[in-house]
Amino acid sequence: MTSIGTGDEHTHSLDNISDSELESVLRKRGSDFDAMLQNHKEQKQFEHGVARSLKEMGREVEMASRLTYNDELIKWCDVVVPCGGDGTFLLAASRVRDAEKPVIGFNSAPHKSVGRLCLPTWCSNDVKGALHALKEGRFRWMRRSRIRTTITCEPKFLDTITPVDLHTLHYSRYPAVVHPHDSTDAPTTNEQFTTEERKSVLHTKVLPFLALNEVFIGESVTSRVSLLRLQIDKGAWTHTKSSGLCVTTGTGSTSWHFSINCLRTHSVLELMKILSEEGVKVDTTLEKAREIAERYNQRLMFPPESDKLAYSVREYITFEEWPAPRGLRVRDRAAAVRVRSHCVDAGLVIDGSVSFPFNDGTEALLEIHPEDALMTVHMDDALPY
Missing domain, CATH: 3.40.50 (Rossmann fold)
Known part of the structure; x- marks a missing residue:
């Protein structure tokens, strides 16, 4: 023990x-x-x-x-x-x-x-x-789903995908990174690999840490825009500009995921007042707004044993075409999320504790496997005697 x-x-x-x-x-x-x-x-x-x-x-x-x-x-x-x-x-x-x-x-x-x-x-x-x-x-046994992260990148960079313990890090910056497009060794346009050729020379690595709460991906400097390409399940790739991506389990859905997406009562009240001004009959009392906000926020959370992930694109910078917005939903659930980095000094952070470098050209597949579930226990909140 x-x-x-x-x-x-x-x-x-x-x-x-x-x-x-x-x-x-x-x-x-x-x-x-x-x-x-x-x-x-x-x-x-x-x-x-x-x-x-x-x-x-x-x-x-x-x-x-x-x-x-x-x-x-x-x-x-x-x-x-x-x-x-x-x-x-x-x-x-x-x-x-x-x-x-x-x-x-x-x-x-x-x-x-x-x-x-x-x-x-x-x-x-x-x-x-x-x-x-x-x-x-x-007590009763409880299994909490966890996120497995598989990294794909060029073989020469695979050994650099090593963990940094954020609890002991004094200066939370990775060594300076040279952007591939700025490098004299970068291939010219005619030398670029096709997608299939590129896959044949890439290597994969399953990270030695499983995320019980969430995986966050974004630039180390929070004021810098995170450039990420996302594929939700097997859908189309979407280019995003944002403050980073948070992918969570059911366990983590009550934590950061909830904080990112929850609605505040005053925001709901403002929306209800706008609807009322537009002629929609709606109760605009504070109590009703609180009730609606609570119902919405409850839907953000899901069971810890769920085989689904939830993703949130933080502060998504988009140019929407009304009434049909381009791009993906900024928040949803999925079986798997694939992320390709176009960042210059980014980290892939597991449970806010361990960070891996995640810079331009690196790809990550985030998914849940039943064999990765964590065994723990649930006990009653009341004294057992």
Whole structure:
């Protein structure tokens, strides 16, 4: 059994530095060092409490941070137990490829966050009770679909598609990228490959991380337009200019996907007033607007075990022809999404944690396979006794 806690990112990013020097650096940049230290102590105390309770039940336990969590530990253990919040759970889950290896998370700070992927709040307040409930089978197994990402690019670039841990990255920029069209080595127009010829020289690579929430693709500099070509299922390719693409699972449909697409009550109220001004009989009260917004927003969410993806093109820059707009729907569900990059300094980010370079000419296929589903548990929110 492996217990995963949050890592010491500040110490890791500042190598060969003493505790007193680290404190000085953090205070000088305006961080609340005392609060950070208190949070750190509470986190470690909680992690060790979970490990101690497991050992008292006769279980063998290995503890790891995000910096020491590796494939060898994952293969060794029977179950992975993240201690933190949803971010820690996502980090732990992304590396587990075995569909029969459970990931069961404890929210180490239930007074600060909900931790929707973790066990209920009462479990954090009564770790021993929660472990005994698990031992006695007072739960139901749950499988959450995850996104598999397959990268396609020229063989010479395949080795550069390596992960960057965003939690430990100080400067979140990739090395400078030379745009292929600006390179002296770029082929002339007459030397361009046809689509079939190009496919014959490209290589593919399945990324070693599975996304439980979402995959986001876009330029590293958020103010830069992301140029992406999209193919939804087996439809036509569409060129898009936007602030990036978010592809989510049912689990992630309550998170970023929801935030991108949800309607606010005041927006619905404004639309209802416009309809009323146009002669449409409609209730323009605030309560009715709130009800309509709620019904719309509920439809954005779908079950975590769904075999469908949902995609959202953020702030799509388009020139629509009324009444028939060109291009694809900016939000929809699909069985698979294929993305081709025309970006210059972009990243493909898995669950907001791990990023891969995704620049001009690189292609990604995002899809769900039943064998990639994550095994976890669902327990009642109420105390079991």
